[in-house]
Amino acid sequence: MRSCNGLVCLSNQGCDSICIWNPCTRQYKMLSVPSYANRAVTCLGFGFDYVGNDYKILRIVTKIAQDLRGLIVKICKPEALLYSANADTWKKIRIPDTIKISFWYSVKRFCGPDICGKLYWEGEGGLLPFDLRNDVFGEIVVLPFPNHVQQKRIKKSEILNFEGSLAMVYKSAGDESDLSLWMLDEGGLWIKKFILEMDLELDQVYLYLGAEHFVGLNLFFGYKFYNYRKKMTKELPFPAHLTDVKSVAKFTESLVSLEGFESQE
Incomplete structure (x- = not known):
């Protein structure tokens, strides 16, 4: 579901089975x-x-x-x-x-x-x-483009953490080139940060990894890395046997261990 400081939160479809897991230490805890x-x-x-x-x-x-x-x-x-x-x-x-x-x-x-x-x-x-x-x-923080003007702007991302600020990616309807990142400032206003120019357009942007890289999905060519400075995409190298990707999360290695953790078999 999400990763935080080296811990990963997993859940089933109904969110009634939840697990906190550290892939590095191979420890977990069922809640x-x-x-x-x-x-x-x-x-x-x-x-x-x-x-x-x-x-x-x-x-x-x-x-x-x-x-x-x-x-x-x-x-x-x-x-x-x-x-x-x-x-x-x-x-x-x-x-x-x-x-x-x-x-x-x-x-x-x-x-x-x-x-x-x-x-x-x-x-x-x-x-x-x-x-x-x-x-x-x-x-409640109003989205940059409320429902009644959605025909002019199409949301193309999840909620993103862009360099410590909340951000989202929108596309101008009818304009294939205008895929832009909007950031929420400290005053609660949405600011258009920059246009994401790319050699292969992403249909959905899932997260910002840092170091100028996003992770997104092209419906025809799969998951991609995108460098917004170089304006280039490259393939995200999933192992060949992973044909059904359920979710993608940013992960940082750590040795965090919580009370009640068990060793993974």
Whole structure:
């Protein structure tokens, strides 16, 4: 799902089986996750509280009520639970009443990367920040191009951590050359940083690796590295037997070991 300081958070499709894993030390920990009897939409976030020196997982569950025909009759207010690696427990987090139910029903299953101690959830028309230090939600940040003007701009990326700032890539509809990176400044304004000129266009940009390189996907030619200074793409060398890539995450080697880790067989 996401990598942070050398630890990788893994989950199944329903986000009700979660594992924290260190590939370098070959240690892991399966988490005990609260279960729900009814159908639910579940989302996950993973980050690090630098002040409290604590790895945290935020799990948001939106219950859905259905009739006998399987049709949705009610979308309940979501519940948020936060896991602390230090405490090894889950606790409830208050969700502001001002956030509409429609936001939660449209929210992405995995939130964006940890950016300066905050996680960002992408839903209908905006991004919702969560402060990992104080364990509170902030105010929704409106996307650079709201829904009513989406015909002019098409979102082409996940939430990106670009040199410590939140960024997203958009494309001008009808203009094949205008694939541009927009960055959120400290004042909450979106600024067009630069145009991504490339020899092979990426249909989706997944993350910024640093050192001028992005990772993205071309639907015909697969996953690619892209250097925005040199304006060139090159193949991402997956082993030949990996034919079904589920996700791509930025990973930095570390020897971090959490309480309760077990050795991988």
